[in-house]
Amino acid sequence: MNDNEPYTTADGRKIGGVLMEMKNITLRFGGVKAITDISFNIREGEIRAIIGPNGAGKSSMLNVISGFYIPQEGEVWYKGAPRPQMKPYEVAQQGIARTFQNIALFEGMSVLDNVMTGRLNHMKTGIFAQALWKGKAEKEEEANREQVEKVIDFLEIQHIRKTPVSRLPYGLKKRVELARALAAEPSLLLLDEPMAGMNVEEKEDMSRFILDVNDEFGTTIALIEHDMGVVMDLSDRVVVMDYGKKIGDGTPDEVRSNQDVIDAYLGVAHD
Amino acid sequence: MGGENVTASSDAAGGYQSIPALLQRNAREFGSKAAYREKEFGIWQTWSWAETEKEVEALALGLINLGVNEGDFIAIIGRNRPHFYWSMVAAQAVGAIPVPLYNDSAAEEMAYVLEHCGARFAIVEDQEQVDKVIEVQDRLPQFEHMIYIDPRGLRKYDHRVLHEFAKVQNQGRAAHDELIGELKQRREKLKIDDQCVMLYTSGTTGKPKGVVLSNRNIIRSAQNASEFDKLGPGDEVLAYLPMAWVGDFIFSIGQAYWTGFCVNCPESPETMMIDLREIGPTYYFAPPRVFETQLTSVMIRMEDAGPLKYALFHHFMEFARSGAGEKYGMPKRSLAKPDLKRRIKQAWKFAMGVGFAAETLIENAIRLFFVRLRHPLAVREHFKARDPILLNLYPEPVRSYFKYRMGEVLIYGPLKNTLGLSRVRVGYTAGEAIGPEIFDFYRSLGINLKQLYGQTEASVFITVQPDGEVRADTVGVPAPEVEIKITDEGRIYYRSPGTFVEYYKNPESTADTKDAEGWVDTGDAGFFEEGTGHLRIIDRAKDVGKLANGAMFAPKYVENKLKFYPDILEAVLFGADRDFCVAFINIDLTAVGNWAERNNIGYSSYQELAGHPKVLASIQEHVETVNRSVAEDAMLSGCQIHRFVVLHKELDADDGEMTRTRKVRRAFVADKFNDIVTALYDGSSQVSTETEVTYEDGRKGAIKATLEIRDPKVVPVNPQKVAAE
Numbered sequence: 001m002n003d004n005e006p007y008t009t010a011d012g013r014k015i016g017g018v019l020m021e022m023k024n025i026t027l028r029f030g031g032v033k034a035i036t037d038i039s040f041n042i043r044e045g046e047i048r049a050i051i052g053p054n055g056a057g058k059s060s061m062l063n064v065i066s067g068f069y070i071p072q073e074g075e076v077w078y079k080g081a082p083r084p085q086m087k088p089y090e091v092a093q094q095g096i097a098r099t100f101q102n103i104a105l106f107e108g109m110s111v112l113d114n115v116m117t118g119r120l121n122h123m124k125t126g127i128f129a130q131a132l133w134k135g136k137a138e139k140e141e142e143a144n145r146e147q148v149e150k151v152i153d154f155l156e157i158q159h160i161r162k163t164p165v166s167r168l169p170y171g172l173k174k175r176v177e178l179a180r181a182l183a184a185e186p187s188l189l190l191l192d193e194p195m196a197g198m199n200v201e202e203k204e205d206m207s208r209f210i211l212d213v214n215d216e217f218g219t220t221i222a223l224i225e226h227d228m229g230v231v232m233d234l235s236d237r238v239v240v241m242d243y244g245k246k247i248g249d250g251t252p253d254e255v256r257s258n259q260d261v262i263d264a265y266l267g268v269a270h271d
Numbered sequence: 272m273g274g275e276n277v278t279a280s281s282d283a284a285g286g287y288q289s290i291p292a293l294l295q296r297n298a299r300e301f302g303s304k305a306a307y308r309e310k311e312f313g314i315w316q317t318w319s320w321a322e323t324e325k326e327v328e329a330l331a332l333g334l335i336n337l338g339v340n341e342g343d344f345i346a347i348i349g350r351n352r353p354h355f356y357w358s359m360v361a362a363q364a365v366g367a368i369p370v371p372l373y374n375d376s377a378a379e380e381m382a383y384v385l386e387h388c389g390a391r392f393a394i395v396e397d398q399e400q401v402d403k404v405i406e407v408q409d410r411l412p413q414f415e416h417m418i419y420i421d422p423r424g425l426r427k428y429d430h431r432v433l434h435e436f437a438k439v440q441n442q443g444r445a446a447h448d449e450l451i452g453e454l455k456q457r458r459e460k461l462k463i464d465d466q467c468v469m470l471y472t473s474g475t476t477g478k479p480k481g482v483v484l485s486n487r488n489i490i491r492s493a494q495n496a497s498e499f500d501k502l503g504p505g506d507e508v509l510a511y512l513p514m515a516w517v518g519d520f521i522f523s524i525g526q527a528y529w530t531g532f533c534v535n536c537p538e539s540p541e542t543m544m545i546d547l548r549e550i551g552p553t554y555y556f557a558p559p560r561v562f563e564t565q566l567t568s569v570m571i572r573m574e575d576a577g578p579l580k581y582a583l584f585h586h587f588m589e590f591a592r593s594g595a596g597e598k599y600g601m602p603k604r605s606l607a608k609p610d611l612k613r614r615i616k617q618a619w620k621f622a623m624g625v626g627f628a629a630e631t632l633i634e635n636a637i638r639l640f641f642v643r644l645r646h647p648l649a650v651r652e653h654f655k656a657r658d659p660i661l662l663n664l665y666p667e668p669v670r671s672y673f674k675y676r677m678g679e680v681l682i683y684g685p686l687k688n689t690l691g692l693s694r695v696r697v698g699y700t701a702g703e704a705i706g707p708e709i710f711d712f713y714r715s716l717g718i719n720l721k722q723l724y725g726q727t728e729a730s731v732f733i734t735v736q737p738d739g740e741v742r743a744d745t746v747g748v749p750a751p752e753v754e755i756k757i758t759d760e761g762r763i764y765y766r767s768p769g770t771f772v773e774y775y776k777n778p779e780s781t782a783d784t785k786d787a788e789g790w791v792d793t794g795d796a797g798f799f800e801e802g803t804g805h806l807r808i809i810d811r812a813k814d815v816g817k818l819a820n821g822a823m824f825a826p827k828y829v830e831n832k833l834k835f836y837p838d839i840l841e842a843v844l845f846g847a848d849r850d851f852c853v854a855f856i857n858i859d860l861t862a863v864g865n866w867a868e869r870n871n872i873g874y875s876s877y878q879e880l881a882g883h884p885k886v887l888a889s890i891q892e893h894v895e896t897v898n899r900s901v902a903e904d905a906m907l908s909g910c911q912i913h914r915f916v917v918l919h920k921e922l923d924a925d926d927g928e929m930t931r932t933r934k935v936r937r938a939f940v941a942d943k944f945n946d947i948v949t950a951l952y953d954g955s956s957q958v959s960t961e962t963e964v965t966y967e968d969g970r971k972g973a974i975k976a977t978l979e980i981r982d983p984k985v986v987p988v989n990p991q992k993v994a995a996e
Contacts, residue, residue: 011427012426012427145313146312149312149313149314150312152312152313153311153312154423156539158310158313158538158539158541158542159538159539159541159542159545161313162545212423212424215424215426216423216424
């Protein structure tokens with residue numbers, strides 16, 4: 001499992017080499033150790049899940065991956081090179097997009113405009129060209145809009161294209177957030193609890209979209225999720241954290257049979 | 272089939288014997304005019320008739336290339352998209368017969384149809400439909416290839432029997448030179464009495480039946496109806512009703528190919544209302560339910576409107592309903608280029624209109640001033656209570672005319688625009704009775720909404736309402752070339768060029784329905800109204816029965832009265848051979864939910880809301896009102912509802928309680944909810960029940976509920992007794 005050889009999964013998806021590698025990450029907030037010496041990697045084209053009980057450090061881990069937190073120890077390797085300290089927009093330029101646990105959309109703007117903001121890094125024209133709205137800027141907007149429309153079609157949110165986000169129910173907001181992240185055409189997509197607070201039907205829809213994104217665009221996905229059923233069905237490999245430490249890593253089946261994981265997370269088995 | 276009176280006009284049809292032949296004519300005559308539009312990626316994509324012909328030809332060649340033979344059946348499963356309309360015509364062009372299916376059917380239901388017609392090919396929309404067909408494929412030995420349109424999620428499937436639509440077309444284009452001769456030869460062979468399409472009935476009772484319709488049925492019916500409503504190539508329709516339904520086939524294929532008008536397909540089922548607004552169809556068709564839903568949403572939104580808008584809306588709607596809409600509102604066919612005389616007339620009318628608006632404003636300002644002086648504390652009531660008396664420059668009916676025009680600017684116009692019905696010249700509702708309130712609402716807005724009566728076996732048209740003779744309680748006069756006879760028991764029979772050929776592989780049913788002279792039994796009971804010659808439908812003949820005491824039992828009549836209330840979605844009446852009538856009622860979640868919100872009533876589920884005492888009380892009020900109105904009809908006074916229950920679940924097609932066209936399967940419902948019916952008759956005050964439900968993906972679950980049984984007031988009816996007193 002740890003070798004870097006590309007392979008094909010049972011359902012025919014191609015998993016490539018290592019895209020991102022965490023090397024002995026330790027993250028402290030003052031005296032509190034949020035993450036202690038964690039190493040794992042994310043391979044190209046796979047769906048990688050990070051699970052763990054409350055307060056295990058999952059979201060901190062995701063913030064380290066996204067470059068928002070700088071670990072005190074350890075290195076993050078991305079595309080085969082150590083990643084220097086970066087500002088969030090630089091991370092976005094590198095092709096990493098994310099969604100948030102608590103939805104972070106522009107509430108007053110329409111769905112379309114929100115998704116368009118995801119294309120920011122693909123727009124090159126300057127502020128004056130944009131203001132004049134002639135020639136280049138217009139063409140650029142058209143090209144980007146086309147891409148956005150493809151995402152809208154993909155996630156089946158055509159009917160709310162012009163609706164202000166504040167008027168949407170929770171489940172749809174989550175989908176819009178995913179759309180915005182997808183519009184950036186990321187090479188690594190980070191999802192922070194994409195299914196939190198959803199009903200069964202919404203969860204099923206979301207799972208299908210995540211699988212389809214991975215399948216159609218070949219996007220690498222790292223996700224945090226509480227719903228064990230979802231995680232086990234979706235992901236190729238799972239990292240399990242508890243109290244900031246890694247207690248398991250492997251395929252869903254391996255993790256499921258790992259005694260540490262059962263004890264820490266799924267509860268101790270009683271006879 | 273009535274050979275002698277048909278031949279003359281089939282020459283009038285210009286000798287076009289099939290839909291593919293009409294397509295070629297359209298490509299020739301209207302080449303660059305839009306034939307299809309579909310919204311994709313946020314933009315309306317357009318295909319002209321010439322392009323359509325190319326697309327259909329490519330697909331037809333591709334189908335031959337795949338090995339489609341003449342006489343094969345090709346199943347079409349998907350929502351309304353140009354590709355499916357092309358598929359049907361391409362299938363016809365190669366001599367095959369298209370069989371459209373309801374795309375929301377479960378795999379089981381599809382299996383029956385696919386097996387019954389023995390389809391070798393299917394053209395489907397996406398992964399969902401592909402999965403359904405694959406699920407039942409073991410039972411379909413004759414089934415061979417499937418063509419899909421949307422490749423998403425299908426990459427890993429077995430592509431030996433699965434083909435992408437665009438690729439089939441490309442293969443067809445590549446094999447053009449080789450196969451075009453074959454295609455031409457097959458196309459030439461199509462004759463007017465060949466089978467055009469096979470449509471499965473929704474099946475209110477038992478298994479669906481395959482209705483065989485010939486080219487003559489479709490083309491002649493389309494031609495007659497188009498001429499009746501003066502449809503032309505400039506018209507626009509929105510195709511959003513199920514493709515398996517005969518109406519969609521007649522409108523979006525029959526009439527579209529006959530007149531050459533443009534068929535617009537929505538982006539997705541959810542965007543239908545938005546797309547309706549953007550397209551603004553001139554010819555519109557919807558079942559009553561769509562109009563009901565639209566009206567409910569308008570009313571709910573008006574509740575939230577500001578006081579001025581609210582007052583204007585109610586003032587003008589009341590005015591329009593008083594008959595002004597009928598008189599001044601109906602659309603007239605506008606001339607292409609107004610001449611000078613017309614322009615002067617228009618300018619004069621405009622000036623008069625401005626004058627009227629000014630007069631109204633001044634008058635109201637003066638009145639407000641005086642009312643304020645005399646009744647400073649109760650301005651509103653006194654302002655409302657008075658009739659305008661001050662200025663009266665415009666006498667009736669000029670006054671009403673301009674008032675209506677003013678309403679058009681302020682209320683009717685914007686409202687029609689919001690509904691997407693601004694440009695509707697001819698609108699139809701059919702399938703079920705529409706509430707007179709709803710019907711009047713739309714008509715008073717100046718929408719030429721009419722009723723028609725039809726069925727699959729008649730290629731839709733049996734009776735239609737001509738312009739100017741439209742009423743809520745009749746279904747109109749016989750459509751062109753349709754003969755109707757009514758037996759002594761009131762059963763309606765018809766005969767027309769649209770009369771179906773037969774039920775596929777079912778000669779007994781064919782013989783039961785259609786006699787040797789071509790008369791078809793509609794199964795409905797009705798009568799022609801004295802004087803006007805309009806047909807009135809009472810009920811399904813087999814549903815009309817008798818109560819134990821011999822009084823007439825016509826469930827539909829009472830159910831319709833109930834359903835006209837916005838908070839009642841569905842009602843089912845029982846009572847045949849019983850002592851009295853009882854009813855099941857389904858609440859309308861949108862309307863009742865909104866009402867609950869306004870009245871601070873919390874609820875967490877449909878079931879909870881349906882069982883809420885206040886909801887029950889308001890439903891009971893409706894039932895009592897209906898009882899009073901039913902009691903007025905001496906013949907049907909026995910149909911008053913003595914007991915009713917509000918059901919804990921919505922009747923649904925997935926559970927088999929309704930057909931896909933949303934008609935209640937009465938016998939099935941009675942059987943399924945047998946325990947509730949028993950409780951309604953044995954006098955108990957509540958009933959506990961457990962019901963199996965089927966989810967959209969085919970899984971099953973159960974819901975338990977305890978339902979309260981209500982006893983609404985009944986008007987005592989005993990004519991003899993009343994007479995004696």
